[in-house]
Each structure stands twice: as C-alpha cells, then as structure tokens.
Amino acid sequence: MSSDILTASQLNSGTSTTGIQVVARIRPSLQHERQLAYPCIFKTNQCVCTTDPQNKLLTSEHPFDAVFGPESTQSEVFSSLQQNIYNALCGVPLLQINYGVTSSGKTYTLFGTEQQPGLLTLSSQFIKQNLPEARLFISVVQIYLNQVSDLLNNCSTLKALATQADPLPGRVFKEFRSETELNQLLKKALALREQSATNNNSQSSRSHCLIYLVIQHNDGQNQLCFVDLAGSEPFQATQSKICQQESSFIRTSLLMLDKAIRDLKNLSSNNSNSVSFRSSQLTMCLRPFLQPKLVNTKFELPGSISLILNLHSNAEGFYSNKETLNLGLLTKEIKNYAKTPSRLGQLGQSVLQVAKSVRSSMSMNNSMNASQISELDEEYIAIRRQEWDWVQEQFSQLGEQLYKMQEQVEDEIIEARRDTVKEMQELMELELQAQKDEYELELLEKDEEIRKLKTALGL
Numbered sequence: 001m002s003s004d005i006l007t008a009s010q011l012n013s014g015t016s017t018t019g020i021q022v023v024a025r026i027r028p029s030l031q032h033e034r035q036l037a038y039p040c041i042f043k044t045n046q047c048v049c050t051t052d053p054q055n056k057l058l059t060s061e062h063p064f065d066a067v068f069g070p071e072s073t074q075s076e077v078f079s080s081l082q083q084n085i086y087n088a089l090c091g092v093p094l095l096q097i098n099y100g101v102t103s104s105g106k107t108y109t110l111f112g113t114e115q116q117p118g119l120l121t122l123s124s125q126f127i128k129q130n131l132p133e134a135r136l137f138i139s140v141v142q143i144y145l146n147q148v149s150d151l152l153n154n155c156s157t158l159k160a161l162a163t164q165a166d167p168l169p170g171r172v173f174k175e176f177r178s179e180t181e182l183n184q185l186l187k188k189a190l191a192l193r194e195q196s197a198t199n200n201n202s203q204s205s206r207s208h209c210l211i212y213l214v215i216q217h218n219d220g221q222n223q224l225c226f227v228d229l230a231g232s233e234p235f236q237a238t239q240s241k242i243c244q245q246e247s248s249f250i251r252t253s254l255l256m257l258d259k260a261i262r263d264l265k266n267l268s269s270n271n272s273n274s275v276s277f278r279s280s281q282l283t284m285c286l287r288p289f290l291q292p293k294l295v296n297t298k299f300e301l302p303g304s305i306s307l308i309l310n311l312h313s314n315a316e317g318f319y320s321n322k323e324t325l326n327l328g329l330l331t332k333e334i335k336n337y338a339k340t341p342s343r344l345g346q347l348g349q350s351v352l353q354v355a356k357s358v359r360s361s362m363s364m365n366n367s368m369n370a371s372q373i374s375e376l377d378e379e380y381i382a383i384r385r386q387e388w389d390w391v392q393e394q395f396s397q398l399g400e401q402l403y404k405m406q407e408q409v410e411d412e413i414i415e416a417r418r419d420t421v422k423e424m425q426e427l428m429e430l431e432l433q434a435q436k437d438e439y440e441l442e443l444l445e446k447d448e449e450i451r452k453l454k455t456a457l458g459l
C-alpha cells in the first residue's frame with residue numbers, strides 16, 4: 001500500500017480545471033405523447049443533436065461531458081456522477097442540479113421509483129458501501145412561491161440568510177442507517193412537497209426541492225446538495241390564478257439561477273468580478289456551493305458541481321429544451337481551479353473495481369467460501385480506512401505546517417520591529433550627540449569672542 005500512497009503534491013496535481021460537469025439526459029417518449037416522423041432531439045456519441053420541428057434543415061450538435069439517450073438506465077446516469085460522490089467522501093462538497101423544462105424527467109432522475117432508484121438512493125448506497133463507518137444525515141427543504149420550508153419538520157418556515165456560511169440555519173437533519181430509513185424519510189418529506197397536475201405533467205413539481213446529505217466521519221463532515229428544480233412552463237392565460245402565480249415565481253427564480261451561472265461564466269472569462277446571490281431564495285440557498293473565491297488570480301468554487309440537463313423530444317417543448325441546452329453550453333465554459341482529490345479518487349475507484357471483479361470471479365468459480373469473501377471485504381474496508389486516515393493526516397499536517405509558518409512569521413515581525421526600534425534609538429542618540437557637539441563648539445566660539453572683547457576693552 002505504501003508505494004500507492006500519494007504525496008500532498010500529487011494530490012494537488014489532481015487540481016480540477018474542468019469546471020462544472022454538464023451531463024444531458026433525454027427521457028423516453030411517454031405513451032400519450034405524439035410521435036414525430038423524426039426525433040427533434042436525439043443522442044449521437046457524446047452529443048445531443050437537434051432538428052428544428054419547423055425546419056428539418058436546421059440541425060445542430062451540442063457536446064457534453066456525457067449524454068444519455070431514452071434507453072439509459074438510472075445506474076448509467078449515476079455512473080457519470082460517481083467520481084464526484086467519491087470526491088465527496090474525501091471532503092469535497094458537491095452540488096448536483098437537475099435542470100430542464102416541465103416533464104423532462106428531473107424528479108424521475110433524482111428520486112426514481114422503487115424498481116428504478118434515482119441518484120439520491122444510488123449515491124447513499126455508494127457512500128455506505130465505500131465508507132461503512134460513516135454516519136449519514138438528511139435534510140429536505142422546498143422553496144415555494146419564494147418561501148422556504150422544512151419538509152422534515154412539518155413544513156415549518158425557514159428564513160434564507162444572505163450572509164451566513166449556512167444560509168438555512170435551524171433546518172432539521174435526520175440520521176438514516178439504511179436504505180429503508182432513507183426511503184421512509186423521503187416519502188414523508190415528499191408527501192408535503194407542492195405538486196399539481198399541469199397540461200404537461202400530471203404530477204408537476206411546483207416547488208424547488210433541495211436535499212442535503214451530510215456525511216459524518218471521525219471528526220469531519222461534508223455536505224452534498226441535490227436539487228430538483230420546479231417545472232418551468234411558458235405563460236398560459238387559461239391557467240388558474242394560483243397556477244399563474246406559481247409559474248411566474250418558478251420562471252423568475254430560474255432566471256435568477258441562470259443569471260448567477262452567467263455571472264460565474266463572465267467571472268471565469270474576467271468580464272466581471274461579482275456574482276449576485278441575493279436576488280432569489282433559490283440562489284441564496286445555493287450560495288455556499290456557488291460562491292467563488294479568488295486565489296492567486298484564479299477563481300475557485302467551493303467544491304464540485306454537476307448539472308444534469310433533462311430533455312424530452314416533444315415537438316411542443318423544442319424551443320424551451322433548446323434554452324436548456326444553451327444554458328448547459330454556457331455552464332461548460334465556467335472554469336474551476338479548486339483542488340479536488342481526483343487522483344486519489346481514481347486510485348480508490350480502481351481499488352474498488354479490482355475488489356469487485358475479484359469478488360465476482362471468486363463467487364463465480366465457487367473457489368472461496370462466504371467467510372473468505374467477507375475477510376476480503378474487511379481487508380478492503382481496512383485499506384479504505386487507511387486511505388481516509390492518510391487524507392485526514394495530510395490535512396492535519398498541512399494545518400500544523402501553516403500554523404507553524406504563521407507563528408514563525410509573527411516572531412519575525414516582532415523581531416524586525418524590535419530591531420527597528422533599536423536602530424531608531426541609536427540614530428536619535430547619534431543625532432543628539434551631533435547636536436550637543438555643535439552647541440559645545442558654538443559655546444567655545446562665543447567664549448573666544450568674549451575673551452577677545454575683554455582683551456580689547458582692557459579688562
């Protein structure tokens with residue numbers, strides 16, 4: 001293991017400049033949806049291709065970090081997020097946003113179904129498998145008509161604060177020890193979420209939902225935030241007043257999120273120097289994950305960000321889906337120089353894969369019994385624990401070094417100040433001596449003049 005251990009500089013060489021991960025997912029057509037003779041949004045390799053339903057000749061290709069077509073499974077989509085979850089195990093905060101027009105599959109991707117669990121369940125399974133000794137907590141809040149409420153605390157109102165490190169103090173975190181407990185908590189919270197039937201979705205989310213997972217391990221903790229945005233749709237005069245109000249709030253808050261993303265992009269191309277978060281409750285809540293920090297002329301985000309662009313190939317929503325794609329392309333241009341232990345993550349991933357394949361080939365060959373397999377599991381967990389301890393140790397050593405350097409610098413400043421005072425004293429003494437000599441010379445001269453006058457007067 002020792003030859004595999006990475007040094008701090010190797011860890012730093014894992015600095016991520018790739019920015020924000022942008023992934024696209026096109027959901028399958030639903031039964032009631034009209035099928036076009038040709039799809040207006042489809043996947044080729046790593047690109048989303050579009051054909052304008054009003055002019056077949058207008059086609060374009062949009063490349064992203066990963067593209068998932070209608071046949072993709074929840075696990076395949078999760079695999080694109082896995083590295084970020086691994087980094088989260090090493091202490092890098094994660095913001096995962098599901099973005100898209102109404103009925104594009106945001107809620108399905110995040111929460112899934114009992115048979116097809118979504119990103120949230122798959123992420124917590126991955127955390128449990130890789131860090132079995134960690135404790136996991138969850139908090140669920142919704143933002144509805146610009147009001148934030150705690151879905152794990154009977155919808156009690158929360159006040160989003162623009163200046164605090166945690167913009168939502170006082171929200172409830174519940175611990176879960178198993179997938180069943182997680183599902184129970186989610187079921188309870190989502191039953192309180194604002195949902196209603198719209199023209200496009202019989203169960204459209206009318207509120208933004210933010211799910212926070214906290215990993216607590218040893219003395220440290222890290223936070224992951226998953227966001228299921230509310231369904232945005234164009235203004236419809238036929239809607240009820242409350243529906244129009246909801247739609248207008250959703251559109252405005254999404255515009256503010258788009259603006260914050262645009263500000264981040266301009267910041268990374270040096271066209272501006274600030275990002276506005278105060279404009280909506282949504283951006284205020286996301287600030288801890290989006291607030292950039294300028295370090296040595298480059299700016300760093302607080303952690304990893306993953307944006308999933310949810311899309312459908314309905315001709316009716318074509319132009320709104322194009323706007324989603326445009327936001328994705330803009331997001332891809334954001335640079336993030338934050339250090340992520342990605343090399344460590346890759347090492348861990350390969351250890352994980354080797355362990356998995358060894359385990360499956362062993363059980364296939366029936367060459368090992370259950371106790372040997374569990375021994376292997378324990379060995380693997382011990383390796384992971386060692387790896388985690390090593391990361392913790394590196395951080396505490398770095399902390400100690402910084403502290404010592406700070407003390408040294410302070411000592412040097414005090415010493416330098418002391419020397420300066422001494423030098424000033426010496427200079428003042430020299431100056432005083434020079435003045436004294438001058439006065440004495442003047443006195444001698446005056447004495448001489450008096451003596452000459454006295455002689456002249458015959459005294």
Ligand SMILES: Nc1ncnc2c1ncn2[C@@H]1O[C@H](COP(=O)(O)OP(=O)(O)OP(=O)(O)O)[C@@H](O)[C@H]1O
Nearest residue numbers: 027101102103104105106107108201204205230231
């Ligand atoms: N990948 C998928 N496979 C199968 N069905 C899907 C998939 N994605 C979405 N669906 C189905 O499409 C419908 C709309 O999905 P969903 O409610 O997740 O959309 P949404 O973007 O969250 O909508 P809204 O913004 O209105 O809340 C649902 O019936 C859902 O089950």
